[in-house]
Structure formats: structure tokens, C-alpha cells
Amino acid sequence: MNTGGVALTCPTPRLMDDGGSNFILAAGLHQLGVDQIRPWQNTVLEAWYRGQDCLVLSGTGSGKSLCFQLPAVVQNKVVLVISPLISLMRDQVQTLQNKGISACFLGSAQTDKSTESAALRGEFRLVYLCPESLVRLKHELQDLQSKSGIALLAIDEAHCISKWGHDFRPTYARLGTLKSSLPGVPIMALTATATVTVREEIVRSLGLREPLVHVNSFYRENLHFHCRHTVGKQSTWETDLGPFFPLEKIKPKVNISESEEEEEDEEAEETMTDFQAGDAVNMDTYIDLTDELQMEAPICQTVSAAQPITIIYAPTRKLVEQLATWVAKRGYVAEPYHAGLPKNQLAATYSRFRSGVCRCVVATIAFGMGIDKSDIRRVIHYGYPQSIEALHQETGRAGRDGQVAQCVLFANLVRAPSLLPNPGRSAEQTYICKEMLRQLFTYSSSRSGCRAKLLLSYFGEEKPVGWKCGSCDLCIKGPEKSIDITADSALLLRAVQQVQHLANSGSSARPANVVHALVPRNSRRPQAQALQCLPCFGSGVHRHPKFWQSLSNTLVGLGFLTPLRCGASRRIHGAMELTTEGNVGLQAIQKQEAVPQLKSLVPSVELEMTLQMGPRSMRLEARDGLCSEGNGKFCFRCRQPGHWTSKCNQKAPPAAQGEVPARKGDGGQCFRCGLTGHWARHCPGGPMKGRRASKALALGGEGVDFSERPAKRQRGTRR
Numbered sequence: 008m009n010t011g012g013v014a015l016t017c018p019t020p021r022l023m024d025d026g027g028s029n030f031i032l033a034a035g036l037h038q039l040g041v042d043q044i045r046p047w048q049n050t051v052l053e054a055w056y057r058g059q060d061c062l063v064l065s066g067t068g069s070g071k072s073l074c075f076q077l078p079a080v081v082q083n084k085v086v087l088v089i090s091p092l093i094s095l096m097r098d099q100v101q102t103l104q105n106k107g108i109s110a111c112f113l114g115s116a117q118t119d120k121s122t123e124s125a126a127l128r129g130e131f132r133l134v135y136l137c138p139e140s141l142v143r144l145k146h147e148l149q150d151l152q153s154k155s156g157i158a159l160l161a162i163d164e165a166h167c168i169s170k171w172g173h174d175f176r177p178t179y180a181r182l183g184t185l186k187s188s189l190p191g192v193p194i195m196a197l198t199a200t201a202t203v204t205v206r207e208e209i210v211r212s213l214g215l216r217e218p219l220v221h222v223n224s225f226y227r228e229n230l231h232f233h234c235r236h237t238v239g240k241q242s243t244w245e246t247d248l249g250p251f252f253p254l255e256k257i258k259p260k261v262n263i264s265e266s267e268e269e270e271e272d273e274e275a276e277e278t279m280t281d282f283q284a285g286d287a288v289n290m291d292t293y294i295d296l297t298d299e300l301q302m303e304a305p306i307c308q309t310v311s312a313a314q315p316i317t318i319i320y321a322p323t324r325k326l327v328e329q330l331a332t333w334v335a336k337r338g339y340v341a342e343p344y345h346a347g348l349p350k351n352q353l354a355a356t357y358s359r360f361r362s363g364v365c366r367c368v369v370a371t372i373a374f375g376m377g378i379d380k381s382d383i384r385r386v387i388h389y390g391y392p393q394s395i396e397a398l399h400q401e402t403g404r405a406g407r408d409g410q411v412a413q414c415v416l417f418a419n420l421v422r423a424p425s426l427l428p429n430p431g432r433s434a435e436q437t438y439i440c441k442e443m444l445r446q447l448f449t450y451s452s453s454r455s456g457c458r459a460k461l462l463l464s465y466f467g468e469e470k471p472v473g474w475k476c477g478s479c480d481l482c483i484k485g486p487e488k489s490i491d492i493t494a495d496s497a498l499l500l501r502a503v504q505q506v507q508h509l510a511n512s513g514s515s516a517r518p519a520n521v522v523h524a525l526v527p528r529n530s531r532r533p534q535a536q537a538l539q540c541l542p543c544f545g546s547g548v549h550r551h552p553k554f555w556q557s558l559s560n561t562l563v564g565l566g567f568l569t570p571l572r573c574g575a576s577r578r579i580h581g582a583m584e585l586t587t588e589g590n591v592g593l594q595a596i597q598k599q600e601a602v603p604q605l606k607s608l609v610p611s612v613e614l615e616m617t618l619q620m621g622p623r624s625m626r627l628e629a630r631d632g633l634c635s636e637g638n639g640k641f642c643f644r645c646r647q648p649g650h651w652t653s654k655c656n657q658k659a660p661p662a663a664q665g666e667v668p669a670r671k672g673d674g675g676q677c678f679r680c681g682l683t684g685h686w687a688r689h690c691p692g693g694p695m696k697g698r699r700a701s702k703a704l705a706l707g708g709e710g711v712d713f714s715e716r717p718a719k720r721q722r723g724t725r726r
Contacts, residue, residue, distance in 0.1 A: 038106060059218065060194045113144075138176075168213065187214075230402060251385065328343045372392070426441060457475040496592075
């Protein structure tokens with residue numbers, strides 16, 4: 008059994024019994040196939056033996072499973088393990104059975120009905136089950152505790168219980184009753200990704216009493232992190248992925264199934280995903296390959312050992328299949344993997360990947376949970392995941408053998424990502440998911456510091472000032488040139504403050520209208536009208552509106568602004584409000600004092616690009632009309648302030664036949680007669696629809712009799 012990474016020399020653990028004497032667990036370790044044990048595992052096991060609850064945070068593949076498997080071997084009691092993935096439970100049960108340890112799993116995929124009754128009689132030392140089964144068997148498990156005894160209740164992937172976790176599941180939220188329904192049974196919660204907020208919610212939701220919280224370092228020096236900009240189009244695949252997959256002379260056959268039984272709409276396929284971070288997911292929707300893994304897939308490709316093992320994660324099923332085809336055509340054994348493919352094909356792909364026949368799997372997040380493969384050399388995300396936790400968990404599958412592995416994120420670093428759609432997501436979950444996505448965007452678009460240090464800081468692990476990993480793209484490239492954003496930050500902070508006060512006074516203006524206050528829009532909406540009384544109105548027209556959106560995200564990262572819980576939009580750029588630090592910074596700017604964070608800032612990729620975007624020409628023209636007598640109104644037809652274009656008395660100048668107006672607002676092109684200088688509703692030929700209108704437009708109005716009208720169709724007749 009792999010205890011995670013490079014084994015550390017440590018004495019065989021000794022646990023204190025009630026009499027104070029020591030007993031050695033060498034027999035149990037030998038049965039599990041473990042030669043050496045890490046010190047942190049010994050600490051957790053001793054806490055369990057004392058009956059203390061535990062919260063264990065350790066990286067993927069570090070040996071967390073040993074902490075709940077060993078108690079089942081050394082004590083004549085049952086250990087219950089709550090796991091979210093059926094295929095993962097089946098894999099671990101099969102491995103334990105091969106070692107002579109009695110284990111089983113309970114759930115919808117268990118075809119042997121006698122297994123459940125045998126498990127409830129205490130015939131298995133390790134019983135894996137999903138949260139639904141635990142709730143359903145609540146009373147039976149209480150009887151099991153009174154008869155055979157339950158040594159430990161382990162909750163794997165414990166971050167699923169937290170709404171601030173990247174993989175929140177409502178079924179996990181019902182585990183909070185375990186402490187009362189199974190009193191006296193120690194609980195061990197385990198996860199590989201949890202921020203400080205998630206840890207606190209896990210302890211609170213599960214009702215852990217004075218638990219031992221053990222947090223291993225999230226840093227793995229053999230993982231090299233890189234973030235690269237791409238628009239993600241097929242035309243950029245050669246530039247983005249070509250260096251990772253150079254053309255091979257021998258092209259293997261592609262094992263990609265094109266199912267004709269169910270054809271989905273192409274537009275729906277583009278946005279279809281298997282699981283969405285932060286969403287409520289039913290356990291039955293997970294891919295279960297338990298009945299298919301016994302099948303041996305035929306080997307029809309010539310595998311080159313020079314092809315490094317690679318996982319490519321893509322956000323949609325359509326992109327998964329396209330990328331798998333593209334990589335395979337370059338001579339690599341590549342296969343797609345997503346929940347929309349047949350189970351037998353998924354099982355074959357899974358088996359070939361584990362055996363080393365398949366060298367590259369292009370997948371959604373349905374692939375990789377619990378896979379025990381140590382020689383994965385590259386994990387590539389082609390598109391944003393939905394959180395830093397998801398990124399960390401998926402990249403953690405690389406380099407488990409301790410050798411160097413590449414973790415590369417390709418994404419549009421200029422355009423802020425949006426949440427994947429999910430109609431079942433609540434307003435609170437939407438806010439939480441947007442905040443996690445915003446932090447991921449800040450991480451990926453950063454151009455200063457160290458990628459590894461940014462990741463560690465997100466999980467609450469602080470490194471000394473000046474510490475760098477030396478292997479990420481930021482450390483290799485070096486720091487970028489810093490800029491002074493004090494003046495623009497002052498404008499934005501003042502605008503946020505003024506709009507917030509206006510919204511609190513009962514006005515129709517909302518906090519989300521800050522950018523509209525800085526760069527006014529030609530709109531008659533009440534919200535836009537209410538902004539005209541603010542001192543900041545129109546003060547930001549020298550910048551593009553996207554610049555202010557990017558700057559707001561930068562100030563959130565610096566702690567000057569914080570997002571508001573309002574709106575159902577899936578975009579991360581939304582309403583903001585000033586923090587205490589933001590108020591202090593604004594007061595310092597007003598006193599003409601320097602604010603170090605704003606005086607010298609290395610801009611993100613998004614902020615750098617939006618700085619280069621010039622102001623919109625219409626905004627600059629409208630700025631001339633922002634005067635007291637114009638009341639903020641501006642007409643784009645006569646170029647005069649004081650009224651809107653729709654209320655302008657000046658008529659568009661007549662245009663010759665076929666002439667196209669020079670600019671928008673000076674007249675239109677009629678689709679009825681094909682002439683310019685008037686719109687269709689003012690056409691002298693009267694109304695005309697359908698194919699007659701298309702013919703008129705094609706002929707430019709020539710030879711068309713506008714007085715002719717088609718006869719009305721009688722009801723009940725066919726056209």
C-alpha cells in the first residue's frame with residue numbers, strides 16, 4: 008500500500024491502552040502491506056485510540072486511508088467509511104479483499120442483497136457506504152453498535168459537507184446527526200482540500216468535540232504550476248497543446264465511440280458538464296463502473312514509452328471529445344472520458360489508463376477521483392475549473408511517485424469566467440460559487456509572486472516573506488513592471504461609496520450600477536437616471552468600462568472591496584462595497600498620503616489588457632454633454648446635450664437610393680423598400696412582410712409594387 012509520496016522512516020506506531028502499556032501494531036501494518044508509517048499518521052491513530060474526534064487534512068495520495076483501515080485490522084470491531092463515489096468504494100474494497108481483509112460496500116450498485124444483512128451482523132471489518140445508505144440504515148447501525156461495536160466512523164471527502172466547499176452535497180449535510188445517533192463512536196473526517204472556513208464548518212456541522220485537527224503541508228515541490236493565456240479556440244490548439252504533443256510518425260487508432268442512439272442538441276452539448284462545483288449532486292449520477300471493470304479491453308495500439316502519462320481536463324463533453332480526437336490524430340493513445348459515454352467504454356478506458364496502454368485521457372471531472380496511478384506526469388486544464396479547490400485536487404493526481412510533474416492551466420486570462428449553469432443552485436450557493444471562481448481568476452491572472460505560494464495562502468498555509476518555489480511560471484519569468492493605480496482606485500472607491508449611500512437612501516439605484524456611474528450609459532431606466540445626481544457621475548469616461556470591472560476585482564484581492572450578496576448573475580464582476588481597509592485607504596488618498604498597495608502594483612493580465620483599451624468613442628462624445636443644462640442627457644443624432652436621441656426633433660437627412668448612412672443614428676436602411684434615410688416603420692410603401700420584404704431588399708426597392716397586398720388567408724385553408 009502506498010502511504011503517499013516518499014516514505015519517511017518512522018518507528019512502528021505504539022498506541023497506549025487503558026492500562027498504560029504499549030502494544031505494537033506490526034501485524035496490522037504487515038497485513039495492509041505497509042512497511043513504514045509517517046509520524047502524522049501515528050499522531051492521528053493515537054488520537055483515535057484515545058476516543059478523540061479527528062479532522063485530517065492531507066494531500067491526495069498521501070495515505071489518509073491508512074488512518075481508518077488500520078483500526079479495522081487491529082480491533083475486533085466494525086469501521087464505517089462514508090464515501091461519495093461508488094467506484095472508489097469498490098476499488099478500495101477489492102484491494103482490501105485481495106489482502107485478506109473482510110470488507111464490503113453498501114449502496115445502489117450492490118447487487119448481492121445478502122451483503123447488507125451480513126454487514127449489519129458484523130461479519131465485515133470495513134463497511135463502505137454512501138450518505139444515503141447511512142441515513143436509511145440509522146436504526147440498524149445503532150443495533151450493530153450495541154452488539155458488535157463500531158470502532159470508528161470515517162467520513163472521506165469531508166469538504167462535501169460545507170457550503171463553502173467546492174463540491175457541496177446536501178446529502179452530506181445530514182451527517183450532523185451522527186454524533187447523537189451513534190454516541191461514543193469517534194468520528195474521523197478526512198479531506199485533501201479545505202480552506203480555514205471549510206474546516207470550521209466541518210467541525211461545526213459534524214459536532215466534533217475538541218477534535219484533533221491535523222493539517223499537513225499542501226506544498227509538493229515536485230509539482231510545477233503554470234498558467235497560460237488562450238482563447239480556447241480550435242485554431243489555438245496547435246500553439247497551446249502542440250508542444251506537449253509533438254507529431255508522431257505512427258498514428259494509433261482512435262477508440263472514440265460515436266453513439267448514434269442518442270443525439271443531443273449541439274448548443275446544449277457545448278455547455279454540458281458532468282458535475283458543477285458547488286452544486287447539489289445526486290449520488291446516483293456518479294459514474295459506476297463496478298460491473299464493467301472486469302472486462303478486458305483489446306489492445307490495438309502501439310504504445311510508446313516516451314509518451315508521458317497525461318490527463319487533460321475540459322469543462323464540456325463536446326470539447327472533451329474534440330480534444331481527444333485531436334491528440335489521437337497526432338500519434339498518441341488518447342481517449343475521452345465523460346458521463347455521457349457508455350459504461351463499457353468508460354470501463355475499458357479506465358482499465359487501459361491504469362495499465363499504461365492509454366497514455367492520455369481527456370476528461371471532465373467525472374474522471375480521476377480515487378485513481379491510484381503514481382506516474383502521471385502532466386495534468387492540463389484546458390479551461391477554467393470552478394474553484395481553486397477543484398484545481399488543487401485534480402492537479403494533486405500528478406507526480407505521486409515524487410518525480411517532477413507539470414500542472415498547466417490554459418484559460419482566457421483577460422476575460423473573467425462565469426459559473427457553469429445549474430437551475431437547482433440556490434442564491435446562497437450562487438454567491439459562494441462566484442466567490443470561489445473569483446479567487447481562481449485572481450490566482451490565474453496574477454503576474455507577480457509565486458503560484459505555489461498563492462495556492463498555499465488560499466488554504467491558510469503562510470510562507471515566509473520572499474519565499475518562492477522557483478519552478479512555477481512566475482518564478483521563472485520574474486516580476487513584471489509595477490504601476491501606480493492610486494488615482495483610478497480613488498475614483499472607484501468614491502463611486503462605490505456614493506452609489507452605496509444612494510441605494511441605502513431608498514433610491515432605485517443599486518450597488519451594481521457603479522460602473523454605470525463612472526461611465527454613463529444613454530439609458531432612460533430609473534437606475535441610470537438616479538445616478539446623475541452623484542458627484543462621481545461621468546468621472547470615469549477616460550477608461551473603458553471593462554477596466555473598472557477589472558480594477559474592482561483587483562481591489563477585492565487587496566481587501567479594499569468585498570462582493571455583495573445580491574443578484575443571480577453567474578458573472579464574478581458584480582456589486583461591491585467598501586471594507587474597513589477600503590475606507591482607511593480612501594481617507595489616506597484624500598489626505599494625499601501614499602497607499603503602498605496602490606502606489607506600486609503589478610497588474611493582473613486582465614487589468615493590463617483593459618488599461619490598453621481606449622475609451623469608447625460614444626462615451627467620450629457623451630462626456631461633452633454632461634453639463635448642468637443638459638442634465639446628463641445626450642443625443643447622438645444632433646450631437647447636442649439636453650435630450651435623448653429618441654426625443655430629437657431633428658429629422659435624418661434624406662439619402663439617395665442605395666446610399667448607406669455614414670454612422671448609426673443618422674438614418675436607417677429600410678428592409679421593405681431597400682432604401683436608406685428612413686426605417687421600415689416609416690416606409691411610404693406601407694407594411695410588407697416575409698418573402699416580399701426579402702425580395703424588396705434584394706432588388707433595392709426597384710420593380711416592386713408596394714401597393715400590392717397579398718390576399719388574406721381564409722381560416723382552415725392551407726398556404
